[in-house]
Amino acid sequence: MYSLNQRFNNQDIPEDEFMASGNSACAGCAASLSMGLALKGLGKPTVLVIPACCFTIIPGAWPLTALDVPVFQAAFETTGSTLSGIKAAYRKRGMDDVCVVGWAGDGGTFDIGIQALSATAERNDDVVYVCYDNEAYMNTGIQRSGGTPMGAWTTTTPVKDPKSEPKKDIDEIMIAHRIPYLATATAAYPHDMIAKFKKARSIKGTRFIHLLSACPTGWRVPENLSIEVMRLAVLSNIFPLFEVENAEIFRQTVIPDEVIPVERYLRLQGRFRHLTDEAVKEYQKMVDDRFERLRKRFEITE
Amino acid sequence: MKYTDRQVHVPLCSVSTTSSLVNKTGTWKSAQPLFIDRVSPCNQQCPAGEDITGYMYLVGQGRYEEAWRLIMEENPFPAIMGRVCFHTCEERCNRTEHDDAVSIHMVERFIGDYGLANSLRITVPGPERKERVAIVGAGPAGLTAAYHLRKMGNGVSIFDSNQKPGGMMRYGIPSYRLPKEVLDGEISRLDEMGVEFKIAVKVGKDVTWDSLDNEFEAVFMGIGAWEETSLGIEGLNKKGIYNALEFLEDINLGKEPKIGKRIAVIGGGNSAIDCARVSRRLGAEATIVYRRSEAEMPAHTEEIEMAREEGVRFLFLASPKAIYGEETVAGVKLEKMALGEMDDSGRRRPVPTGETFDIDCDGMITAIGEATRVGDLPPFTSHRGGVVEADRMGQTTHLRFFAGGDIIDIPHTVTHAIGSGKRAAVAIDRFLRGIENDKDSPDQFTWGESGTINLAWLKGTSLFCRRNPSLEVVDYTDMNPFYFDCLPGVKTKRIPVDERLKGFQEVSEPFSEEEVISEARRCFNCGSCTECGNCCIFCPENSIKRDPDGYGYVADMDFCKGCGICVNECPRGAMTMKLME
Structure with missing residues (x-):
């Protein structure tokens, strides 16, 4: 494979496939792509726990499944506790090498599942919790969630009254639990994402991975731009890619060559179309302030 | 117990047991991705049609x-x-x-x-066909036509009046730009391919055009432009005055032309630059006198830059009026010019101001352009002022005669000559085989307005995999x-x-x-797949796979939902979305 003039060497991407074609995600869904990449990083043996979210249906309606690993469908609020239970069961049966992975949306993590997640993290159970964050309740029809960013349109925050509160900072909440590993990742940077999943698998204790996952339907972007829009989120520092070990070592894993204005990210999406230039400026300030808080903690590498 | 064991006979809860591969999501799409090979801008504009x-x-x-x-x-x-x-x-x-x-x-x-x-080496079979083609002029156009015709299986004889083949490449280009051993090395390959060289034979004098017309099935004329345009002022017969072609020819033959110590070179093209740079190498001071300004100079900017580095001086907006001196040159009277309206070439026209001044020099080289010697053309070709009338592919009004290089209406460069030789070779080959140009015209394989042909695309036999070639240009x-x-x-x-x-x-x-x-x-490799793997990695449907039969990738239309991520993430524009009916 020839990619020597390219920024990334795609030869590094594992060839294993644990997700088959024929899934029922919408065209251009970043969540289905993220799952494929995550499993490339995690490998087998892995067990997934999926609460109510888009991913309940993406692998296929019963009796179909696109996933080549066992999946346990949990109730909306119980991802954390189900993970703990399944891990305990495997350990009891002498199968401690099984990686138990929760895969929940932003609604199931930021809002409905936060109690169970917090309890799992507090017990530091040996599980991986992945939140694929598409920034609203997309499966039920684009309702506002705690993960919805400020200013965004959803069906419950219409254009004349868009969401006025900023996005809940789930990363800080999880860092406050002092878990051994936390990372943000996105499928627009597959090499970075796979490396983080590999690393997560090698660590004991509660690991939390926050994925930004574009939803062309809910974000009002053309399907072909879902990777592009996630890339712009990283390049504009709206969704910086970093990892945190034991709430102590902070490391930015993808440093943009040039930070772009948030306007480019916002203006690509229909859900932000109503934002005035004034609002975009405010948004820029909010993003800059948050990144500045993070940046101070990033370990200086190189 | 194995963790993958799904064979639960009495399930405690509902368990999925069937792969989603039965769900043919490909039916959802309204557009499908297509792997195509587009033309890169460099390829499109290459007058020689290189890939x-x-x-x-x-x-x-x-x-x-x-x-x-x-x-x-x-x-x-x-x-x-x-x-x-x-x-x-x-x-x-x-x-x-x-x-x-x-x-x-x-x-x-x-x-x-x-x-x-x-x-x-390029190996070619012996002539497959009895038809023979005569090439008149062993310059870049003629040699290229001979090379391609020989590769296509035709017998080729090449005539040239000079002592060695190469044309302007040998007699016009100084060796600091093109060493003679490189030229000899590249031309000698044609010899080995079985091209018959008839050197020091002047067609029209030693052999008549009519005898070529009778003896050969087709004739390619690439006799070049060897007549220096005259300056049109008096006193050009004085000693120390050369024209660019004579001067460069003498240099390339190893003669030492007798020029002075302070040379005025008249003209703004690449020959003028060559003459000035050669003069510097002969130890003279050189000043280029051009009637327009630097922006209008037809010479290539890099050449101008190198001439400057070598100490060539430039005098713009000046045009010679008279030459001083009895027998030898003792100075030139110049008229100041101003820039006027745009002319046909899109450059501003020099307008005389009437004001004159003198420069001191003891040698002068005129390099204001070359034209075809009309007397060297066969009597039956129609031409306008030495520019032979020919169609896009080089066929003249006398159907068995084809033309290329500096005698047709193309820029006078080696590269354009090579392109015209190749076009004519294609046309001659088709002419000999009786393929009419209207049907299956090579036009559909030409890149760009200059009508460059890429033969590998024409024949579909590129060494570099080109699937689904399209003539669209990638920007x-x-x-x-x-x-x-x-x-x-x-x-x-x-x-x-x-x-x-x-x-x-x-x-x-x-x-x-x-x-x-x-x-x-x-190189971005614009428009061509390099198997980087992006389409495959970013496909959310996992429907793009390596082509098992060879190069590149294939999209499985059974599952592709037509999102178009692969097209957007293709770094080099080698994919496109096609709307489905």
Whole structure:
């Protein structure tokens, strides 16, 4: 494979496939792509726990499944506790090498599942919790969630009254639990994402991975731009890619060559179309302030 | 117990047991991705029709011989071309919008030199067909036509009135730009291919045009433009006055023309620059006198820059009126010019002001343009002022006669001559085989307005895999620049000026192998798949797979939902979305 003039060497991407074609995600869904990449990083043996979210249906309606690993469908609020239970069961049966992975949306993590997640993290159970964050309740029809960013349109925050509160900072909440590993990742940077999943698998204790996952339907972007829009989120520092070990070592894993204005990210999406230039400026300030808080903690590498 | 064991006979809860592969999601789509090969801007504008992106790909992998063979499909003289072509390809390079253009000519020169150093050969079968083609003029156009016709299986005889083949490449270009051993090396390959050379035979004098017409099935005329346009002032017969062609020919034959110590070169084209730079090498001071300003100069900017480095002076907006001196030149009277309206060439016209001034010189070279010697053309070709009338492919009104190079209406460069020779070879081959040009016209394989033909596309036999070729041109907006790092290009190094002025040593130094590879890898390979794998990695449906039968990828239309991510993430514009009916 020839990619020597390219920024990334795609030869590094594992060839294993644990997700088959024929899934029922919408065209251009970043969540289905993220799952494929995550499993490339995690490998087998892995067990997934999926609460109510888009991913309940993406692998296929019963009796179909696109996933080549066992999946346990949990109730909306119980991802954390189900993970703990399944891990305990495997350990009891002498199968401690099984990686138990929760895969929940932003609604199931930021809002409905936060109690169970917090309890799992507090017990530091040996599980991986992945939140694929598409920034609203997309499966039920684009309702506002705690993960919805400020200013965004959803069906419950219409254009004349868009969401006025900023996005809940789930990363800080999880860092406050002092878990051994936390990372943000996105499928627009597959090499970075796979490396983080590999690393997560090698660590004991509660690991939390926050994925930004574009939803062309809910974000009002053309399907072909879902990777592009996630890339712009990283390049504009709206969704910086970093990892945190034991709430102590902070490391930015993808440093943009040039930070772009948030306007480019916002203006690509229909859900932000109503934002005035004034609002975009405010948004820029909010993003800059948050990144500045993070940046101070990033370990200086190189 | 195995964790993957799904064979639960009495399930406690509902368990999925069937693969989603039964769900053919491909029915959802309204548009489908297509792997295509688009034309890169460099390829599109190459007057010789080379597949630049193709050989850059091969060079980047160190596959020099294959790269050489890929160039040789189109152009028999890569080592010459890498040196003398004014590489307009680099001006169109999409990389200029990213960082610096790829130094295409230096890579080509390296490949050409690699071919010479390793004595790479093109093997052709003996003439398959009894028809023979006569080529008149062994310049770049004639030699290229001969090469391609020979490769297509025709017998070829090539006539030239000079003592050695090469035409303007030998007698017009000084050896600091094109060393003679490179020229000889590249031309000798034609000899080995079985092209019959009839050297020092002047058609029209030693052999008549009529006898060629009778003896050969087709004739290609590439006799070039060997008549210097006269300045039209008095006193041009004084000693110390040369015209550019005589002067350069003398130099290239190793004679020492008797010029003075302070030379005025009249003209603003590449020949004027050559004459001035040669004069500097002969130890004279040289001043170029041009009637327009620098912006209007037809000479290539790099040439002007190198002339400046070598101490050539420029005098703009001046036109000679009279020459002083009795027997030898003792100065020139010049008239000041001003710039007026645009002329047909899109440049501002020089307008006389009436004001005159003198410059002191003891030698003068006129280089204001060359034209075809009308008397050298066969009596039955129709021409306008020495420009032979020919169609796009070079066929003249006398149907068995074809024309190319400086005698037809194309820019007078080696590269354009090579392109015209190739076009004529295609036309002659089709003419001999009785293929009518209207049907299945080669037009559909031509790139760009200049009508360049890429033979590998025409025949579908490129060494570099070209699937689904399309004539669409890729520009920077079709690419995904995110995937390319910004890397400054390797700069061409020139030998120091004092070294240059000592003789006729080649001015630009070759790239090292590492530099060539790094330049070739900087190439975006616009419009062609390099198997980078992005389409495959970013497909959310997992429906793009490596082509099991060969090069590239295939999309499984059973599952592709037509999102178009692959097209957007293709770094080099080698994919497109096609709406379905």
